[in-house]
Amino acid sequence: MTDDKKQSTNARDIAQNASENTLALNPLVTLRAEDMFGAGTNMMRAMAAQPQAIMEQWMAFAQDTQAILTQKSEIKPDPKDRRFADTAWQNNPFTKGIMQAYLSWADKVQHMVEELDLPDKDAARARLATSIFIDTMAPSNNFFINPTAMKTFFETGGQSALKGVQNLIKDLTENGGLPSSVDTSKFKVGENVAVTPGDVVFRNDVIELITYKPTTEKVYRRPLFVVPPQINKYYSIDLSPGKSMIEFLLANGIQPYCVSWRNPTAAQADWGMEKYIEALDEACDAAMEISGSDSVNIMGSCSGGITLSTYAGWLAKNGKADKINQVILAVCVLDTMASTDNDMAALVTPETVKAAKMASQARGVLDGQDMAKMFAWMRPNDLIWNYWVNNYLLGNAPPAFDVLYWNADTTRLPAGLHGDFLDMIFTNPFLAKGESNIGDVEIDMTKVNYPTYVIAGTTDHITPWKAVYETARLYGKDATFILSNSGHLQSLLNPPGNPKSWYMKGKANAKDPDAWSEKAEKKEGSWWLDWAELLKETSGSEIKAPKTAGSKKYPSLGAAPGTYVFEE
Numbered sequence: 001m002t003d004d005k006k007q008s009t010n011a012r013d014i015a016q017n018a019s020e021n022t023l024a025l026n027p028l029v030t031l032r033a034e035d036m037f038g039a040g041t042n043m044m045r046a047m048a049a050q051p052q053a054i055m056e057q058w059m060a061f062a063q064d065t066q067a068i069l070t071q072k073s074e075i076k077p078d079p080k081d082r083r084f085a086d087t088a089w090q091n092n093p094f095t096k097g098i099m100q101a102y103l104s105w106a107d108k109v110q111h112m113v114e115e116l117d118l119p120d121k122d123a124a125r126a127r128l129a130t131s132i133f134i135d136t137m138a139p140s141n142n143f144f145i146n147p148t149a150m151k152t153f154f155e156t157g158g159q160s161a162l163k164g165v166q167n168l169i170k171d172l173t174e175n176g177g178l179p180s181s182v183d184t185s186k187f188k189v190g191e192n193v194a195v196t197p198g199d200v201v202f203r204n205d206v207i208e209l210i211t212y213k214p215t216t217e218k219v220y221r222r223p224l225f226v227v228p229p230q231i232n233k234y235y236s237i238d239l240s241p242g243k244s245m246i247e248f249l250l251a252n253g254i255q256p257y258c259v260s261w262r263n264p265t266a267a268q269a270d271w272g273m274e275k276y277i278e279a280l281d282e283a284c285d286a287a288m289e290i291s292g293s294d295s296v297n298i299m300g301s302c303s304g305g306i307t308l309s310t311y312a313g314w315l316a317k318n319g320k321a322d323k324i325n326q327v328i329l330a331v332c333v334l335d336t337m338a339s340t341d342n343d344m345a346a347l348v349t350p351e352t353v354k355a356a357k358m359a360s361q362a363r364g365v366l367d368g369q370d371m372a373k374m375f376a377w378m379r380p381n382d383l384i385w386n387y388w389v390n391n392y393l394l395g396n397a398p399p400a401f402d403v404l405y406w407n408a409d410t411t412r413l414p415a416g417l418h419g420d421f422l423d424m425i426f427t428n429p430f431l432a433k434g435e436s437n438i439g440d441v442e443i444d445m446t447k448v449n450y451p452t453y454v455i456a457g458t459t460d461h462i463t464p465w466k467a468v469y470e471t472a473r474l475y476g477k478d479a480t481f482i483l484s485n486s487g488h489l490q491s492l493l494n495p496p497g498n499p500k501s502w503y504m505k506g507k508a509n510a511k512d513p514d515a516w517s518e519k520a521e522k523k524e525g526s527w528w529l530d531w532a533e534l535l536k537e538t539s540g541s542e543i544k545a546p547k548t549a550g551s552k553k554y555p556s557l558g559a560a561p562g563t564y565v566f567e568e
Helices: 003-019 033-049 051-069 093-115 120-136 147-155 159-174 245-251 273-291 303-317 343-347 350-363 368-378 380-393 402-408 415-427 465-474 513-519 527-538
Strands: 198-203 207-212 218-220 224-227 256-261 296-301 324-330 365-367 412-414 435-438 441-444 452-457 480-484 502-507 521-524 542-544
Touching: 033 051, 033 120, 051 093, 093 120, 120 380, 147 159, 147 380, 159 380, 198 273, 207 273, 224 273, 224 303, 245 256, 245 527, 256 273, 273 296, 273 303, 273 415, 273 441, 296 303, 303 324, 303 415, 303 435, 303 441, 324 465, 324 527, 350 365, 350 415, 365 368, 365 415, 368 380, 412 415, 415 435, 452 465, 452 527, 465 480, 465 513, 480 527, 502 513, 502 527
Parallel strands: 224 256, 224 296, 296 324, 324 452, 452 480
Antiparallel strands: 198 207, 207 256, 218 542, 365 412, 435 441, 480 502, 502 521
């Protein structure tokens, strides 16, 4: 394999792993030093009180070390652990021994933490702090131990080290000290991402509404109103041609109207959920007026699904539920108690929530880059150390992939909305048996009754599929639940053509998600095809495709992707 092919394969592997860990709206709280220090202190106390747990693991490590020194150890890395994929880790006795010693040590430390008698919250924090430390100590992160780095150094006559230093200096000055995850110079919004032809047909302080030029002679009258997350730009659903959801919908005669959120500044610090819901309602009215439909099919993903559900509850409370015909939710968790098994649960306490609120209130916004840094340390192997090795130790440029470019193109949350999202953690308003509040928005989920289609990913750790299943259950036992064989963003961006794609489908009428999976129907291919047929059935009659965008009341305000998407 040539060096160029090796680098290309390496870049694809990095991008694939990282794209499974896209930001979405996960880290609303911060990784506070006092929390980690407290976790360490409690762990040390537990270790002192339970010396037997330490001794057992220490003896096991000593036995492994003896086998390693005599080259009789059979310790091997997980085949999926790309840190030790280079055969040099196995062929050289020195690097093999270091690798085996590290793997043994990491295993024993993790087992020791698991055996300590700690309260659930302290145990979760201890696991988190320990995993960060273990990943940091990996020998693959050390230039002088990593055989791939040393080999590349000699093969390039030291040029790899020089380029690595240059990359490091650039990241220190331009990327807040984190290794760059993507070569942003290869992409430009409106030129090679977010390129589907369309028009902005509505604008208020919060939203630009984009509709797209039909690609079929006839279209279905009822539009699909798309509500993306507020923490990233909208164009995850309109990436490169061939993987664009918008492109796919147009090919099936569906009229998508996509919300593009404004990137708020400290001047909009008081924008809460109420401001967003009222703006969303205005945009929905515009989509209905332009299309001539009396209702919309509405779709939301991740935090966009939370906003969508708030809007649905608000409409129901105000007697306007008939604006929505059908709900589609992707990778969205509404029941906050249903996702307590992920890493972020270790950080969510009244103290951390209060600290997060105070921080965003002081600045007026929660910055997307700050969240990206926080999230990176929640997944350091995929979001920090693999780029550390690629960018600095090997001297390569970061990969150029559209998904990673979109993920790096973060936005801000106004302090008001950030506070409303945080409050939901403890109030769990979508489970209320009657009226409840999200910020200043009164909702009534008991009156929400729509045909619902909910999508989750099997390997999604940001919004775990079992928690997303509970979202489907909240919308009723007749909701259709789709489980795609992919991660967080991949379960949403699932264009046909991948021979490895499959999904499971069934009504969310089982109380237990595992019971659902035993009875659900497994299908090959992309769930997009199933969804397209559903949309055709629920989008009204076919009409002649409009030749121009907008209407007399809502004329075109400019070409897609609009102006809000470019706000820094």
